[in-house]
Amino acid sequence: MIGLWRLLLHLLPASLREAHGAEMTAMLRHDLGRARGAGALVVFVTASVDLVWNAAVAHVEATALDLRDVWRSARRAPGFATSVVVVTAIGVGAATAAFSLADHVLLRPLPFAAPEALVKLWQDQTSRGYSRMELSPGNFEDWRAQSSAFQSMSAYAAGSANAMTPAGPLRLDTAQVSTTLFDTLGVRAALGRTLLAADDAAVATPPVVLSDHVWRSTFAASPGVLGTTVSLNGTAHVVVGVMPAWFEFPTRDVDLWLPLRFVPDDLTDRANVYLRVVARLRPGVTIAQARADLNVVAAGLARTFPEANAQTGATVVALRDEVPRQSRTMLLALAGASVAVLLIACANLASLFLARSVARQRELAVRLAMGARPRRLARQVLTESLALAAAGGGLGAVLAIAIVPAAAALVPTALPVAEAPEADLRMLGLAALATLATGFGFGLVPAWRIARAAGGALRHGARVFGTRGTERLRGLFVASEVAATVVLLVTVGLFLKALWQVQEIDPGFDPRGVVTARTTLPLPTYEAVAARGRFYQQVLDEVRATPGVESAAYTSFLPMVMGGGIWPVLLPGTTVPEDARAASVRFVTPGYFATMRVPLLRGRDVADTDRQDAQYVAIVSRSFAELYWPGQDPLGRHFSTALQERMVVGVVGDVRVRGLERESEPQVYLPAPQVPDGGLAFYMPKDLVVRVSTSPASIVPAVRAAVMRADPQQPLSDVQLMTDVVERQMASRSTQLSVLAAFAGVALLLALVGIHSLLAYVVAARTQEIGVRMALGATRGQVLGLVARRAAWLAAFGVAAGVVVAYATSRSVQALLVGISAADAGTYLAAVTAAVVTTLLGSAWPAWRATQVDPVAAMRAE
Amino acid sequence: MDTFVPDDSTTASLLPLPPATFHILLAVADQDRHGYAIIHEVAARTDGAMTLSAGTLYRSIQRMVELDLIEETAERPAPDLDDERRRYYRITAFGREVARAEAQRLQTLVRIARTCGLAPRTA
Numbered sequence: 001m002i003g004l005w006r007l008l009l010h011l012l013p014a015s016l017r018e019a020h021g022a023e024m025t026a027m028l029r030h031d032l033g034r035a036r037g038a039g040a041l042v043v044f045v046t047a048s049v050d051l052v053w054n055a056a057v058a059h060v061e062a063t064a065l066d067l068r069d070v071w072r073s074a075r076r077a078p079g080f081a082t083s084v085v086v087v088t089a090i091g092v093g094a095a096t097a098a099f100s101l102a103d104h105v106l107l108r109p110l111p112f113a114a115p116e117a118l119v120k121l122w123q124d125q126t127s128r129g130y131s132r133m134e135l136s137p138g139n140f141e142d143w144r145a146q147s148s149a150f151q152s153m154s155a156y157a158a159g160s161a162n163a164m165t166p167a168g169p170l171r172l173d174t175a176q177v178s179t180t181l182f183d184t185l186g187v188r189a190a191l192g193r194t195l196l197a198a199d200d201a202a203v204a205t206p207p208v209v210l211s212d213h214v215w216r217s218t219f220a221a222s223p224g225v226l227g228t229t230v231s232l233n234g235t236a237h238v239v240v241g242v243m244p245a246w247f248e249f250p251t252r253d254v255d256l257w258l259p260l261r262f263v264p265d266d267l268t269d270r271a272n273v274y275l276r277v278v279a280r281l282r283p284g285v286t287i288a289q290a291r292a293d294l295n296v297v298a299a300g301l302a303r304t305f306p307e308a309n310a311q312t313g314a315t316v317v318a319l320r321d322e323v324p325r326q327s328r329t330m331l332l333a334l335a336g337a338s339v340a341v342l343l344i345a346c347a348n349l350a351s352l353f354l355a356r357s358v359a360r361q362r363e364l365a366v367r368l369a370m371g372a373r374p375r376r377l378a379r380q381v382l383t384e385s386l387a388l389a390a391a392g393g394g395l396g397a398v399l400a401i402a403i404v405p406a407a408a409a410l411v412p413t414a415l416p417v418a419e420a421p422e423a424d425l426r427m428l429g430l431a432a433l434a435t436l437a438t439g440f441g442f443g444l445v446p447a448w449r450i451a452r453a454a455g456g457a458l459r460h461g462a463r464v465f466g467t468r469g470t471e472r473l474r475g476l477f478v479a480s481e482v483a484a485t486v487v488l489l490v491t492v493g494l495f496l497k498a499l500w501q502v503q504e505i506d507p508g509f510d511p512r513g514v515v516t517a518r519t520t521l522p523l524p525t526y527e528a529v530a531a532r533g534r535f536y537q538q539v540l541d542e543v544r545a546t547p548g549v550e551s552a553a554y555t556s557f558l559p560m561v562m563g564g565g566i567w568p569v570l571l572p573g574t575t576v577p578e579d580a581r582a583a584s585v586r587f588v589t590p591g592y593f594a595t596m597r598v599p600l601l602r603g604r605d606v607a608d609t610d611r612q613d614a615q616y617v618a619i620v621s622r623s624f625a626e627l628y629w630p631g632q633d634p635l636g637r638h639f640s641t642a643l644q645e646r647m648v649v650g651v652v653g654d655v656r657v658r659g660l661e662r663e664s665e666p667q668v669y670l671p672a673p674q675v676p677d678g679g680l681a682f683y684m685p686k687d688l689v690v691r692v693s694t695s696p697a698s699i700v701p702a703v704r705a706a707v708m709r710a711d712p713q714q715p716l717s718d719v720q721l722m723t724d725v726v727e728r729q730m731a732s733r734s735t736q737l738s739v740l741a742a743f744a745g746v747a748l749l750l751a752l753v754g755i756h757s758l759l760a761y762v763v764a765a766r767t768q769e770i771g772v773r774m775a776l777g778a779t780r781g782q783v784l785g786l787v788a789r790r791a792a793w794l795a796a797f798g799v800a801a802g803v804v805v806a807y808a809t810s811r812s813v814q815a816l817l818v819g820i821s822a823a824d825a826g827t828y829l830a831a832v833t834a835a836v837v838t839t840l841l842g843s844a845w846p847a848w849r850a851t852q853v854d855p856v857a858a859m860r861a862e
Numbered sequence: 863m864d865t866f867v868p869d870d871s872t873t874a875s876l877l878p879l880p881p882a883t884f885h886i887l888l889a890v891a892d893q894d895r896h897g898y899a900i901i902h903e904v905a906a907r908t909d910g911a912m913t914l915s916a917g918t919l920y921r922s923i924q925r926m927v928e929l930d931l932i933e934e935t936a937e938r939p940a941p942d943l944d945d946e947r948r949r950y951y952r953i954t955a956f957g958r959e960v961a962r963a964e965a966q967r968l969q970t971l972v973r974i975a976r977t978c979g980l981a982p983r984t985a
Contacts (some may be wrong), residue, residue: 020920023897023948027916030898047916054917061925 001044002029009047011055013062015376024051032766066383073384073738077161080356081388083753084349088392088438090746091345093399096431098338100404102331103426111246112322113186114280115124115593119287120322121153121277121294124313126577126606130316136308137266139301143277143314154178155260156250162522162715164231165218171520171717172214172255175230179259184280185249192214192241199259205229208237209257212245224784232258233522235557239846250276270308271568278319291316330736331357333813337491337743338482342434344747347477347484349442353385356471357449358843365815378447385443388434393435397428471765474758475794481751482798483805487837488744491813493827495618495737498817502733505528507726508655509559510597513550514722515559515696519707519714520686527678529612536589536672536709538687542706547704548694552670553592554685556585562660565683570640571628583624583668584657585846586686587675592621593652595691596722603635603650618646619819621654624666641668642680660729661818689722696721736816737752748838755794755842759787763846771858787850793837802835805830865867866893879964882922885956887931887953891967894935896948897923923951931957 005028009021028047035043074081122132123139135143135155144153163170178184182194189209199207208230210219219225229236238260242310248254266272280581281290294314302309355440359365364377404427519539526532536554543552557565569581590606592598603621612619618639625634625648637648646668672685692699700719707716763770770783810822879887889895889903901914914922926932935952953961975981 016920016924019895019924020949024916027898050915050917053917054921056923058924061921097904 001040004051005044005048005051006478008051011052013058015059015373018531018818029043054259060433062379064382065300066380066389069380070387071385077356079200082384084352084388084442085392085395087345087348087352087750087753088389088435090394090750091342092396092431092434093358094391094396094743094746095338095342095434096396096400096427097403098331098334099430099434100336100400100427103430105331106328108426115320116318117151117281117283117769118185118319119279119281119290119316121279121321122315123273123298124315125311126313132421134271134310135275135277136270137262137275138270138413139273139309140267140275140277141262141267141715142301143294143297146300147290147293149282149285149293151280151282152180152184152279153278154181154184155275156181157252157260157274157276158254160520160717161232161256161257161258162234162520162713164713166220169713169715170218170233171518172714173251174255174256174258174697175254176258176260181249181257181278184278186280187243187247187249190237190244191223194241194243195257195259200261200309202261205236206259207237207240208232208349209241209243210239211243211255211257212247212675214255215242229683230595232256234525249351250278251493251667252737258837263696270305287316287318297744305820327732329813329815330732331758333491333809333816334736334739336809337488340488341743341747341750342438344481344484344750344754346438346441347481348750349385349438349782351474351477351754351758353381353442354474355757356580357381378577380778381825382443382447385447386439389435389439389443393431393438395436397431397853400427400431443688464467469764471758474761475790478751478754478758478794479797479801481747481754482795482835482839483802485744485747485751485838486799486831487806487809488740488747489831489834490738490803490827491809491829492737492744493812494810494817494820494822495733495740496822497820497824497827499730499733499737501818501820502730505656505660506608507660508598508653509722511722511726513691513693514595514695515690515692515703516718516722516725517688517690517703517707517716518686518698518718519688519716521684521714523681527681529673529675530678532684533673535714538710539688539703540589540591542687542709543690543699543703548692548699550691550693551591555592555689556587556683556685557658557685558689558722558725559655560659560729561687564660564666567641569668574628576627582665583620583641584665585670585683587670587672587680587683589672589685591857592669592689594620595689596655597691598655599653601651601653603648605650606669606671610674612675614671614674616644616646616674617649619650619652619669620648620653624652624668627650627666632777640684642670643676646670646674658799660726748834751835752838752842753792755839758843759791759843759846760849762790763787763850767853767858770853774853774858776854783850783853784847787843787847791839791847798839799835803832806831865951873960873963874932875877875965876960877964879960880922881912882914883926883931884961885914886919886922886926887957887964890932890951890953892962894937894949894950894952900951911918926957927951930954931960969981 002025005025009017011025012021028044030196031043031047032040071503072418084641104527112118121135121143123135124131137155138593140153140155144150146528147153154177156175159174160174161172161174163172177195179197179199188194190212192208192209195207210225215221215225225239225242227238229238243257255857257516260275279290281287285293291314294316298309298312304310359456366373367377502681519535521532521535526535527530540552540554565585566582567585569583571581574581588606590608593600602625603619606617606619619643620634628634628639629637635646638645639648642645652667652669655667656662657667675683689702690699690703703719704716707714770778770786774783806828807823809816814822877884885904885908886900889900895903895920897916900935901916901919905913923932925935929956933954936949938950954984972981
């Protein structure tokens with residue numbers, strides 16, 4: 001029993017145990033000796049409970065005492081406490097925000113049942129450069145029927161619909177989905193039901209499931225919405241359910257879900273690839289096994305339908321991994337940058353604390369002389385650092401919660417997760433972890449040094465902190481701050497150059513002064529080309545007549561908004577490899593090139609005379625002409641695409657259809673009327689482009705009125721400036737850059753503070769030495785040199801290490817640098833210069849102070 | 863002695879005293895005592911109403927030493943009565959002042975209670 005008691009004694013604070021442990025044990029022995037039988041057990045248990053309770057109280061009391069000391073010393077030196085709290089807040093805030101984003105995008109499981117079994121399926125046509133191609137309905141049905149690796153497989157396609165709602169005509173984003181989709185994902189409706197297998201049957205009023213935000217914004221969150229009908233593209237649909245707010249599949253902007261239906265024609269055209277597929281693996285099946293299984297199915301289909309399916313395999317990826325490689329790299333870079341900031345913060349704080357411990361040398365010595373134990377003092381120093389870290393950490397968590405939504409542009413839209421992580425326990429846990437790391441990071445070193453200075457030496461007036469040793473240690477901290485700063489500056493410089501590079505890319509059109517809006521005409525009302533033509537003509541006539549409008553036109557899709565819409569090009573006898581025979585096809589009305597300022601290089605624009613009954617013609621881009629007829633006149637040449645043979649009547653400049661940073665297929669523009677009635681509905685012109693000479697916003701009401709007069713049921717959506725479309729191409733880059741720049745700015749500032757405080761400390765600690773030197777004839781210049789040499793060494797070490805690490809870091813983010821070399825000399829030079837200037841700035845004041853030392857006063861103090 | 867004596871531990875800031883602290887002060891007011899003796903003395907003075915546990919006793923002693931209310935004394939009793947593990951404590955001048963102030967505080971309380979008819983007229 002006494003052995004157990006001695007163990008329990010260790011629960012007491014060391015000082016209490018050492019002072020009174022033996023007596024307490026003696027007392028227990030005495031009481032046990034007087035007890036009889038079971039009484040002894042009662043005595044022991046009572047004493048043990050008492051011991052545990054009092055140990056807890058003693059710890060709380062000691063901590064309270066320490067905290068009171070912290071509070072007192074914070075009031076005595078508010079500058080110190082404030083800088084510790086602020087620096088910690090910045091470090092913790094940055095780290096928490098960056099890691100929350102990375103966690104949200106890369107690590108956190110998706111909000112579906114057993115998400116690890118969910119996979120995305122693609123057609124693999126690597127030979128043609130596409131490892132992730134959508135599926136055709138026919139292939140999807142065959143994959144689903146013939147593979148055995150999946151519990152369920154569901155397809156979906158994005159679309160949009162004109163809805164007549166209580167809030168007026170609205171353009172809504174839809175997802176047409178296999179009725180099995182909700183089962184595949186394992187989600188239930190928040191209200192009513194999801195789609196069921198029975199919904200596959202064709203009925204007069206098909207079902208529709210609403211998203212939470214449409215339910216709230218358009219249907220006033222009324223539970224009575226179930227069973228009501230809503231008109232979508234002129235067809236009544238019955239509302240059967242409302243999904244929960246968190247359900248954002250396949251994308252964040254989907255407004256409603258409709259059953260995906262195929263007509264027999266859909267199933268025969270295997271070149272018509274537009275379905276995305278999500279599937280749930282059977283229990284125990286791995287992704288590799290699923291891929292092998294699908295590849296067997298695909299090989300069979302390739303034999304049966306060689307024309308569309310030759311050399312087509314299957315790609316299977318975990319749904320969780322549907323993060324573009326660039327987003328992944330970027331987030332990791334951010335996490336790295338935040339770690340750098342956190343480390344700089346820690347180094348800075350450790351340096352601050354070390355300096356402060358030296359300043360408190362006398363106080364520490366007095367305490368030790370009065371019998372305080374080094375361990376207790378160390379505990380106090382650690383309590384102080386942890387308490388200040390906790391204050392800073394709390395502030396940092398608030399900072400992180402504020403920062404995260406601003407960085408939401410870094411969350412890829414391809415992932416069915418919310419735009420930004422919400423502040424939750426996980427995020428706060430991260431903040432707490434970062435705080436703890438910081439608190440220990442900067443508290444442990446000084447505490448360790450005190451604890452190591454076991455009594456003796458210090459009591460006799462020696463110092464805990466040898467000035468030289470402390471200087472060396474702080475010098476190391478400061479040099480590493482400089483190094484980390486160089487790394488961040490180089491990274492920011494490279495990203496800035498990359499952004500400039502992207503900004504310099506010519507989109508192929510002039511977005512300035514162009515307003516766009518969308519009118520997606522519903523079928524079957526507008527199935528006939530003539531009906532559509534009347535609508536376009538009326539709207540365009542009215543818009544063109546509006547004061548301030550220079551020109552206006554319609555196109556199938558805006559460049560950069562829609563990158564797809566690719567058709568194979570058929571040209572007998574061509575030597576162009578089959579894989580390259582594809583074009584980005586758009587139907588346009590006359591005036592499109594003038595409005596977008598796409599240069600017309602040869603021939604003519606589409607004209608009103610290019611009717612359904614006239615010669616089918618095409619305007620091609622320069623790259624198209626050069627690909628098929630190099631060195632020859634393309635005008636008058638014939639080729640087939642989009643179901644018809646066409647004759648080239650004009651050549652225009654190339655446009656970056658797929659985006660500023662991507663290669664685009666050569667472009668083909670076709671007159672809007674030259675398509676059979678009911679054909680190619682997907683390509684029906686829907687985007688209106690208007691070039692204005694006045695304020696773009698001012699003509700929007702006129703456009704809206706024109707559409708209203710042409711068709712009162714027709715909603716107008718997606719009103720935006722073409723410049724915004726182009727800028728959005730750079731949005732994630734700009735966000736990345738501003739976040740990194742903020743990190744680098746903070747790092748620079750922290751390094752400045754670190755260098756300054758170290759040198760100020762060095763000068764203060766060596767005042768006497770400097771005084772003696774000056775008395776012995778040292779000039780001001782020599783004294784200045786003393787401080788400057790010190791600063792130069794710090795800068796040299798820091799910069800050298802920084803450049804090496806920066807190069808390694810930049811190599812790892814090379815993918816994001818659009819061809820800028822990771823060893824870009826200019827960037828390194830700029831970063832190094834900034835770091836050196838910072839060092840000089842940080843050393844200026846201490847150096848000046850050193851030259852102002854009065855030799856007489858300094859030596860008198862000696 | 864473990865902590866720097868806080869500079870604001872004035873008499874007033876320590877009042878009211880925890881009962882255990884006050885009893886310990888009273889127990890060492892007339893003579894130096896060791897821990898076990900303090901427990902006995904307190905129990906005897908209160909007719910067993912207050913029995914300090916070993917944990918409470920030593921935690922209180924530790925804190926009282928830190929606050930300079932009592933101090934450990936180097937004077938030991940005659941060797942045949944002594945046990946070398948024992949530590950003896952004595953009240954300090956500051957401790958005496960605090961104890962007096964606490965007694966005064968209690969006296970004032972009793973006087974108020976008396977005017978309200980809640981305490982007998984004679985002590």
